[in-house]
Amino acid sequence: MDIIRRNNVHTFGDGGGAPIVFAHGFGCDQNMWRFVAPAFAAAHRVVLFDHVGAGQSDSSAYDRRKYATLDGYATDVLEICHALELSRVILVGHSVSAMIGVLAAKREPGLFTALVLVGPSPRYINDDGYHGGFSTQDIEGLLTSLDSNYLGWSSTMAPVIMGNADRPELGAELTNSFCRTDPEIAAHFARVTFFSDNRRDLAAVRTPVLVLQCADDVIAPQAVGEYVHAQMPASRLVMMKATGHCPNLSAPQETIEAIQTFIRSLP
């Protein structure tokens, strides 16, 4: 199994600092680090990759059983680090990849120097005394929304259906060139992501952690960021001015500075 090809791994930068691995969240691919990752190339070896099923990864490597939990994705992160012979890794995980990073660090604590969790949520669905932000019904609504966008007429995100081969009348202007994903895999990934519960995994991680919390984040509300911070013994919480769920795109400079300040503070 060629891990580098499977996860479409790209590395650049040649700094003497710890290697820094960026993991993208649900709905996108490694492109979403394009405004942030280059800023680290001078001081670090930068690693970007696509989760299996997203971007330019090898979709044929998708195994529903392996990826039925976030642990399957954590296995891939560990395999990528080993394939590149990385050590003292700083892992920056956005959205669901924040939890994938937590699972990876729990399994191999010695591999990681620090974790940066951007908009993390250990559980999206409300539970007794826990506010995740969503009901089960809300998530079913998202799955319907995915159906419309992946399999329906518009099928914006689905090159399988939307590809130029099938609909040559659609020019390049109409096709979306980023964050392409296999529709079946995306629906499964959505289910696995939004029905996951990793609250118990947080406390097991002793690695220094930075939690980046945006204002007005509907996916990972502030209460959830505070919960993650409270559960992780070695964590620091930074409230960002950026709004929404993707500060790496909407406020790249603020994101870069927060991560750099954190890295400088590491022992």
Add this chain to the structure above:
Amino acid sequence: MSHPDDAPRVDAALLDERAEDLYEDAPCGYVSTLPDGTIVRVNRTLLEWVGSSRESILSTKIQALLTIGSRIYYETHYAPLLRMQGFVNEIAFDLVSRDGRILPVLLNARERRDRDESPLFNRITLFDATDRRRYERELLLARRKAEQAAKDKAALLAMLSHDIRNPLNALMGVVQMLEGGELSEQQRRLVRLLKSSSDNMLALLTHVLELSKAESSGFALVETPFALSDIVDDVISTFQTTARGKGVMLRSSVDARVPPFVIGDPVAIRQVLTNLVGNAIKFTDRGSVELTVVARELATDAVTLAFAVADTGIGMAPDVLDRIFNEFTQASYETAMRFGGSGLGLAITRKLLALYGTAVNVKSAPGEGSTFSFDLRLPVPPQSSVVEPR
């Protein structure tokens, strides 16, 4: 026909037709937002759709007009995509009006940027997609129903085949006992007929079961080290008697470079070779059938094997070639009558090879025989890990 006197009146009316009205009353919703979604401008059409006043909606966020499912999609797909490529087209969202009605829309957006390429605001157009979404849902539903019906049918077929096989086995046992007894010539002929018919029936049932197994979603190929040459020898010896009986020369050759052990599903590979060699013999009355295996690409951890089954049989015309891999299809009704068989062998072969990500290639011409070939890339176990069976 317009009257000359109408001209000045049309001009006057046109003067009255302001761009502002075109914007406000367009048959689509227009809204402009800051990069974070804050609404700074909105047209009357959209206000009517969501049942809100301009005052109440300005300075709120467009995300607040969406169902929660759509809001998640907005944050995880729409917002990143718009920021990265500067536009998005035809994203399906559900708006919620003040009184709770859901309005499906298609959304197009353009990001306006300043000279430094920093985003200034987003210009968004929304189209009412109620009808389209309804058709879409119906189509998706119909597709799911059809897929489920096909699955149910396959399961029923598998169950029936299984249930029929039990009494058939009893029947075959009885035939075998009869064969051993004292029979008149007439009775012996009848028993022979009984035997060949029940043999055919069993083969057909076995094929149906194998096909439904290969089709079931839970079916997975086994990965185990095995000796390929053993399988080739087994397949050849299975058919040797039949071949000799027809006066057809049956032989095999395995390239010396083929590793002694490969990793794969020996049962599936044997099945594929059995189907292809069995077919070749069935359709060949003189000449030869040859099974060859060549190592096309050899690496330390994997090998690409080229398999071929070549015969000098009746061959097929090009239009027949397209159909033979379909289930229950034989080249023609006459073929089925003359040669027998279920017509499932090649369909099973195709499905099994598809699990390996490969397919059969056929070269054939009427009267000149056929060659069925396929490539298979299989991992090779490290030398030490395989113990030579004694």
